[in-house]
Amino acid sequence: METWERLPVGLDTPALVVDLARVEANARRLQAEMGRRGIALRPHAKTHKSVRIARLQLDAGATGLTVGTLGEAEVFATAGIVDLFIAYPVWAVGPKAARLRALYERAPGLRVGVDSVGGAEHLGVAVRGAPGRLAVIIEIDPGQHRTGVPDPSSAVEVAAAARSAGLEVIGVFSHGGHSYRPGAAEAAGADEVRALVDGAEALEAGGFEVSVVSAGSTPTMLTAATGRVTEIRPGTYVLGDHQQVVLGAIPDDGCAAVVVATVVSVFPDRVALDAGAKSLTKDRPDWLDGYGAIVGYPDLVIERLSDYHGIVRAPEGVSRPALGEVVAIVPNHICPVVDLFDDFTALLPDGSAERWLVDARGRSG
């Protein structure tokens, strides 16, 4: 059950609120563990999309940032954070080719994911003539079956194409997204390590030097941080969400972000909140009930969402909020929720509050 002590008063709901003491605790806890293991932490910034939260992570010892899109990379580079890995098979044609080249010239340490011969060729064309060689990392599918080459020989084939295109192959990466099920993290982490090691060994046998072996998702951030793995890239761990609590990936007090909502209508069987699908998203894995956990009301289920209504089933006899009451909701999945808000209320450790921007909001491409 999620907890949350510090709900600010007088908020205009729905609002996104982030407790920075928890953010810092989450950042430090994982950083310390990775320090003990000698593994770099390169957090995925798609979760928070915030330059200031990114700086907290870097100050705590993160080696750089992971991002999911060229647009996110541009925002962080503009803010002066240039050690960036776009962990995505960017298809660099048209406007994206020009943007990638401009970004690379500003951030020559940039790393980009690649999982196809065609993708490698386009990346090569996009940066042709620029100083140095753009670093690429081959994506390996560890069993999630999303993107990533399916086997070591395909990794070598893509790496060879990248080298021919003038790119510098520096390693392999995976995302163990098949860990997003109760009880799946251990096997998914092992899958990541195995797929990465097989890929790395094949690349080395093919004459490539492998300096980066990068794994990770929040559920596998501990189980995949072992062996040859040099770096992990979890995103959600720093803000937390209901899904990660239920998966056991973070502690109950690891939830640093809530959507604050007001009860706008009450009925015998339900209450209506002013947070709907445009504040909470309809992200709900089939192993979770409802669209987020209402702090302090563990028996209530947010059963339905319209754009601006959250309908909470509240049978007689169950504790429920009153008309006008303000509640905190831990979203199921924080990443797409943050992307709905232009800014958030940051609660500082000293008790004050500030408005922080979601700098890379909407930068989905």
Add this chain to the structure above:
Amino acid sequence: METWERLPVGLDTPALVVDLARVEANARRLQAEMGRRGIALRPHAKTHKSVRIARLQLDAGATGLTVGTLGEAEVFATAGIVDLFIAYPVWAVGPKAARLRALYERAPGLRVGVDSVGGAEHLGVAVRGAPGRLAVIIEIDPGQHRTGVPDPSSAVEVAAAARSAGLEVIGVFSHGGHSYRPGAAEAAGADEVRALVDGAEALEAGGFEVSVVSAGSTPTMLTAATGRVTEIRPGTYVLGDHQQVVLGAIPDDGCAAVVVATVVSVFPDRVALDAGAKSLTKDRPDWLDGYGAIVGYPDLVIERLSDYHGIVRAPEGVSRPALGEVVAIVPNHICPVVDLFDDFTALLPDGSAERWLVDARGRSG
């Protein structure tokens, strides 16, 4: 099956594209039908959140706009569109009270929904001392069980509280959201009409003058536009979406908005698109397969979404797009999709394209 003829070239994907010829055709078609019936059309602007699309609707004959939040109302009022109905039980305390009052002073024709005694009292306090009387419309639950008073006597009770609070009760409204199921529109529309008439008659018996009887959702925009109903408030009809096509609420060529995506990876069993949950949302009713319809590939299903990946199941032998191909996706539910984009590519009837803003993006409260 959705169709779409005009996909612009050279777009940076993922992108939202709106065909204005279709927008105008959708606006005119419904306006003409309501003209024949003598019923006002007050479109719900939460669908497009665009001042320029709102102007198209008003130019076609719409009587004003419906909005879902105070924030949306503020954006349209700033643009000079002041005939606004906030069809939501606004809980006007703290910052919302001050915002409501400021809005009312700029837009004295404002109408606000109310469904509780407490809500009415707060609205009254918020506008106390301002010139005139704020118009409120009592929300009636037609069987969706979201918000709205459950029966006519509750409508009278809320109306009496509103009058005591210094507000002007002008009518009743409902939203037939239980029409969002195949085959449900006729009964849901009849539910709306019955609940509204019962509410209106009870208010009249209680000494209130009922000039507004307002129904509607896109599925019930025709079935509820009858009898005593004076106004309908559909939103989605003007942009269309996959859900409305499957429900039969709009024609196949009524889809005026698509998310354009690029194929970034291909595998024997699937292809990966660069449109994920942050471009398409995870809105998927249980009677729809997948997260949107890919135009031209009717047998493909967008089976899974990550933040930036759309994974399309593509078994052998089924027609599928190639690596690097650009496709158009008709989203399941256009309203939350539009809210993800800061702007969209508007295709003008003359073949040119412009960038139009989603002016009220993120204004969820």
